[in-house]
Amino acid sequence: MRCQTCGDATSPEHHECQRCYTPLGQPAVTPGLPTYRVRGIGLAANVAVGATAVLYLVVALYPLIGMVMARRAMANDDPDLLVSALIISAVVALIMTVAQLTAAVLVIIWTWRARKNTDAFPGAEPAFGPGWAIAGWLVPFANFVVPARVVAGVARDSLWRRATPPLVAVWWCSWLVFSIGERLATRADDRAYEKLAETPFDDAGYQAYVDHYQDALLRNTVPALGCVIAAVTLILLIQRISAAQEARIAHATPQWPTAPIWPAQVWPAAQPASGVQSAPGAQSASGVPGVQPAAAAQPLSEVPGAAPAS
Template sequence: MPCQTCGDATSPAFNECQRCGTPLGQPAVSPGVPTYAVRGLGTAAAIAVGAASVLYLPSALFPVVGVRVARAAAEQADRDLLMGAAVAELLLVLPYLLAFLTAAVLVIIWTWRVRKNLEAFPGALPTMGPGWAIAGWLVPFANFVVPARVVANVARDSLWRRSTPGLVGLWWAAWLVFTFGERVVSRLDDQRYTRLTEWPRSDAEFQTYVRYYQDAIGPRLIPTAACLVAGVTLIVLIRRISAAQQDRIARAAPAWPVAPGWPGAPAGYAVGYPTQPVTGPSPQVASDPTVASPQVPPGAGGTIGA
């Protein structure tokens, strides 16, 4: 008997499919358990994650441009150039923050849906409730561990793996490096910025801005690389998990009837059911003539005044 989930041949020596873990005789999706579409949402989440990863680069690598601007300002003794560099860096951060917030909302909703779908998959073994798919991202300290556990569980049961895919570990390690690295870099930048002269007048004071941007380049390379790795691996995970779950849900979808005239509808079919061929006029069924009740002549005294 083939498995209804993955199609592999099953053996009566085992109680479940050796590839996907579905118990023998069980459908791909348990009847009556609601499921959620994740392909479209997964695509939107992947696009948002990619946009956030790309938009992070200009603000993270801005010190490379800032060094040149600071040198030009020192040569011309132009404080307006330094002010323009600070404003430009701020403007580059805004699109990234917008994309990051959008990606965060979509990823949280996607995580909840793919975790909720596991409850409809026979053979799946969820280890954490679906509420943690949302709370795990928001609760302090728990957000260092819980999201990785939820996604690892979803990846195992969606991609038919006995162990957690290595891509999950790579994604979460890169995400933690980016999260902590970004905080450390931001704190170092704030400390160096407070030592700058607010209104430089001499060449030495202008050179402090040059060194400020030079010192900021190296530390920012680590979170930048981690951001790219985390973004790419998360996109791959979202697309693989979404495709696997959507294909499994589609196996349990009923074959809806096709209306006549629609593409793929065979001739002589209406709403999915064959119509009876008409070979001639319908025979007329003879009916007995209606028998009227006999009229009884009025008797004497039957009329007033008679």
């Protein structure tokens, strides 16, 4: 007997498949329970996550540009360059925030669908309901633990693991480093910027802006590293889980037979001449009743029982 999920041979000594942990005799997907496509939404989430990571790197490294503009403002005694640097930084941060919100929505939708699919996988052992795939990100303090546990359960049940894949731990730890580090760095930047002179009048005032951007660059190093690691690991998790779930659902989908192909009708090469007809009920070599090829047609006078022509 073979497992209906992975196709491996099973043994009656075990009550479940030793590879995918599907109970013996159970199908790959429980009939009657809904399943959802996750490949498309997973691809969209990966694109949004990657775009967010790239934009955050631009924000994190922007102090390099700010330092250049601050030095140029000091050389030219032009405070307007400092205002321009601030405006550009705000625009880039706004674009990054929009991308981050888009990625968050897509990841939540993907997580809910992937978690919902595991309800239809015999042998799955989810620890949280599908609703926690959404609420886990929104409930204060719970959002430090619940999303990771939901994704860990989905990964175990989709990738045929009893233990949580290490990739989940790497993703969540790096995400916490990024999330907490980014907030702390932003608050520190805001407090430091408030201490700067709105309009510097001497080199010391301009130099304060240069030092501010240098400190901001150092503060952004840790959250930037966490952002890159979190993005790469999350993209890998979404890709692997989506592929595994789609394959399992496709394996359980019945292959309906196609419509029968009717044989093409074969017509005789030539029509019988006038006064010549086929015998009633006669069947031609082509298999079409009542139709005789021209070469096999019989004169009416040779048909038994037929009256001679006048």
